[in-house]
Amino acid sequence: MAVSSSLVLAGGAAALGLYWYGRKRLEDAREPPSVGRYPLVGSMRHIHEPLYLWLYENFGSEPVVRVHFGTQCVYVFNKWSAFKEAMVDNADQLSGRLSQKLTARLFGDVGGIVASDGEVWRDYRRFTLKTLRDFGFGRRGAEEIITVEAEHLHQTLDEAAGKPVETSVLLSTATSNIICQLVFGSRLASEDEKFGEILEVFRKITHNEDSNSTNAMFMTIIPLIENLPFIADLFFKTPASKAAIDDFLKLLGYCNEQRDKHIAEMEGVDTARDYIEAHLLYQRDQPEMFNDTRLTMAVSDLFIAGTDTTANTLRWAILYMIDNPDVCEKVHEEVAKAIGNDRLPTMQDKARLPYTQAVIEEVHRKASLVPMGVFHRVVDEVTLANNGGWKLQPDSICTFNTYAIHHDPEVFPQPEKFLPERHLKEDGQFAASPHLSTFGLGKRACLGESLARMELLVFFVTLVQRYSFSLDPEDSRTMWQLTEDPSFSKGTVLRSPPLHKIVFKARNI
Ligand code: HEM
Structure with missing residues (x-):
């Protein structure tokens, strides 16, 4: 009896193995090259952290590769041509996101x-x-808000009087205040202690250090959690789920308080003065679509997507200026000539700052802030006719390797070098590079790109105009450790520099 059950088991395993092998052969023939994979664990035994760098170094010449996060197939676009063909030419088919069944179960809505x-x-x-x-x-309107924030930034830096300042909280508070103004109509990030707790919730999400193996495990078990209520209930009792629910409830409570405050202040007002008020008006007219839970989720998105992104780009910009002092001096000279030292920059000055714009573009390229893009779900089958004719299967995931796209030596020769001149025409005018994927492309491209670009120009110019930068003299790390060492970013969403302090020395103006 025992022998026959072992035989059945062995036969079953062999049949499964053959089935898996047959399917793999079929997929390998029509889908993009795979980085290698095993049943269940997928590509985890092959890949290394950080994934963007490993893919760039090992598969950088492949326009698109397949990585298996556990059982979930993820197509990664390493070259701009594949990224553009996918996200622009096939925007509708690739405009999905990951399943939200879990969010719906956790929070009652999506x-x-x-x-x-x-x-x-x-x-x-x-x-x-x-x-x-x-x-x-x-x-x-947004420009005025940004300028006020730039003034506050000065004040803080002047008060520091040349003592080293940790830039992460400093710049995130400034960029959060801008979103606060747009969403709530006031500078809550600096003026409301309670909002500090909410900022911590957002920071936890953008600084999430989940490794690829954790993500792979999660993607493999998600269908089980989603579809089996018993397992879902167990999952919701885990400390991680409880913490996520608590964080969301905290945020929901805060948004509801703000909403009530706005309702009280809105009597007789029929033109919205901020995002919350605009939402209240939409909610009144279309209650089936616009509700409090969704408002909280949208507000949380604006903070998560719109604060640490811009703040960390500025942190990169300062580090690159320290590493390239000649570039920093050229920016300072251009700013002094175009604006002088007596006033803050405005967007009208932009056309007279071609070199500065090229420097910011090069910061975007080198920093590759969202190195592995943001995952899209393939809604319908796509054939990449101009990139190997490969097929992308429905319900797979795809994303773009910003780091590989930005460091493609065929597009950006000597990609490791910080060379703003790549973004200048022969006559010295700025030429935005068409081959960067900083903000994504197509229907799901970054919604805050124009705001981010305004913030970056005003803040960066203001900082270079007023201060020279140097690293905290007590920091013994090299610039390579602060800007290139791959160990500082693992499976994180953002490629942000490790914590460091900067000395902002007032220029003699
Ligand atoms: C330097 C700053 C920023 C960078 C590098 C950046 C980058 C990105 C990227 C790569 C995406 C994903 C695109 C895709 O899925 O294909 C994205 C999406 C998004 N960003 Fe930004 N972003 C920045 C600033 C902002 C700001 C200031 C806001 C808000 C005001 C914002 C709001 C959003 C939103 C809401 C999405 C989701 C769009 C959608 O799914 O339809 N971002 N961003």
């Missing part, structure tokens, strides 16, 4: 912008773009 798809995503993206545009997003 919504927001970054993680949603379908009708909710379309309506919230449209609403958000319209609303932020109405408040001068990319135009004058």
Whole structure:
């Protein structure tokens, strides 16, 4: 009896193995090259952290490769041509995000912008773009808010009087205040202690250090958790789930308080003055689409996507200026000539700052801030006709390797060097590089790009205009350790520099 059951088991295992091998052969023939994989664990035994760098070094010449996160297939675009063909030419087929069944079970609804798809995503993206545009997003209104924040930044740095300052909290507070102004109508990040706790929640999410193996495990077990209520209940009792729920409830509570405050202040007002008020008006007219839970998710997206991204780009910019003092001096000279020292920069000055713009573009390229892009779900089969004719299967995931795209030596010769001149025309005018993937492309491209570009120009110019930068003299790390050492970023969403302090020395102006 025991012998026959062993035989059945062995036969079953062999049949499964053959089935897996047959499927793999079939997929390998029509899908992009795989980085290697085993059943269940996928590519985990092959890949190394940080994944963007490992893929660049080992598969950088392949326009698209397949990585298996456990049982989940992820197509990664390493070359700009594949990235553009996928995200622009096939935007609709690739506009999905990961399943939100778990979010729905946890919080009773789905919504927001970054993680949603379908009708909710379309309506919230449209609403958000319209609303932020109405408040001068990319135009004058937002510029005033940014300038006020730049003044506050000065004040803080002047008070530090040349003592080393940790830049992460300093710059995140400044960029958070800008989103606070747009969303809540006030500078809560600096003025409301309670909001400090909420900022911590956001920071936890962007600084999530999950490794690729953790992600792979999660992606493999997610279908089980989603579809089996018993397992889902167990999962929701884990400390990690409880912490996520608590964080969300904290945020929901805060947004609801703000909403109530706005309702009280809105009596007789029919033109919204900030995002919350605009949402309240939409909520009144379209209650089936716009509700409090979705508002909280959208607000949380604006903070998560719109604060540490810009703040960390500025942190990179300062480090690259320390590493390239000649570039920093050229920016200072250009700023002194175009603006002088007596006033803050405005967007009108932009055209007279071609070199400065080229420097910011090079910061985007070198920093590759969102190194592995943001995952999209393949909604319908796609054939990449111009990139090997490879097929992308529905319900797989795809993403772009910003780091590989930005360091492609065929597009950016000597990619390791910081060379702003790559983004200048022969006549010295700025030429935005068409081959960067900093903000994504297509229908899901970054919704805050114009705001981010305004913030970066105003803050960067203000800092270079007023201060020279150097590293904390007590920091014994080399610039390579601070800017290139791969060990500082693992499976994180953002490629941000390790914590460090900067001495901002007032220039003699
Ligand atoms: C330097 C600063 C920034 C960088 C590098 C950046 C980069 C990105 C990237 C790579 C994506 C994903 C695109 C995709 O899925 O294909 C994205 C999406 C997004 N970003 Fe940004 N971003 C920045 C600033 C901002 C700001 C200031 C805001 C808010 C005001 C913002 C709001 C969003 C939102 C809401 C999405 C989701 C769009 C969607 O799924 O439809 N971002 N961003």
